[in-house]
Amino acid sequence: MSRKILTKDQAVEVLNRLGNEYPDAKCQLEHVNVWQLLVATVLSAQTTDVSVNQVTPDLFAAYTGPEELGNALPEDVEQYIKRIGMYHQKAKNIISLSARIASDFGGEVPRSRADLESLPGVGRKTANVVLAEGFGEQQIAVDTHVFRVSNRIGLVHEKDVEHTEQALIKKLPHERLTESHHLLIFHGRRCCHARKPECERCCLNGLCQENI
Ligand code: SF4
DSSP: OOOOOOOOOHHHHHHHHHHOOOOOOOOSOOSHHHHHHHHHHHHHHSSOOOHHHHHHHHHHHHHOOOOHHSSHHHHHHHHHHTTSSTTTHHHHHHHHHHHHHHEEEEEEEOOSSHHHHTTTTTTHHHHIIIIIEEEEEOOOOOHHHHHHHHHTTHHHOOOOOHHHHHHHHHHHHHHGGHHHHHHHHHHHHHHHHHSSOOGOOOOTTTTGGGGO
């Protein structure tokens, strides 16, 4: 049997059910400004937000802004972040991106996607997170949870994150894109796990195409 793709109305029903299930869904990376959000998001690649939140308080206490971190030595920064994965490369990236923000953007995180993606270690997903959380735009960053869960549910049927993002933008209400990002991540973490999804207790029973 060919796999059904949910209609726009069904997609809204998915969001409504997930919204009831996870009323607390929001960005989990602790930050007090857009630069901290950007650094924390770069640090979060292939590691958990919980792990990032354990290292950023001391990091941001030691380096209070782009200029301070941009002038730091990699070996010094590594001491703060060595408990998370790929810390060697991440130290280089957060120093370089901070130096660029200080030198090329007057110490302010740029608001354009092209400028954001020109920063070291910043790809489309990180730019989407910053545009959404930092600048209040409606964006859907597709990480591993959003990709897996949205394709399982049948919101979209795509083979990679780029196509999934474009299909989700067409399928979901524009004003709910950022909310959708958080809801799909929460569902992926708490119920629709990569290995053993808990379909028997899932709030999307009867809608999810993986479990029809
Ligand atoms: S029914 Fe199963 S596969 Fe579908 S969203 Fe729920 S947990 Fe995931």
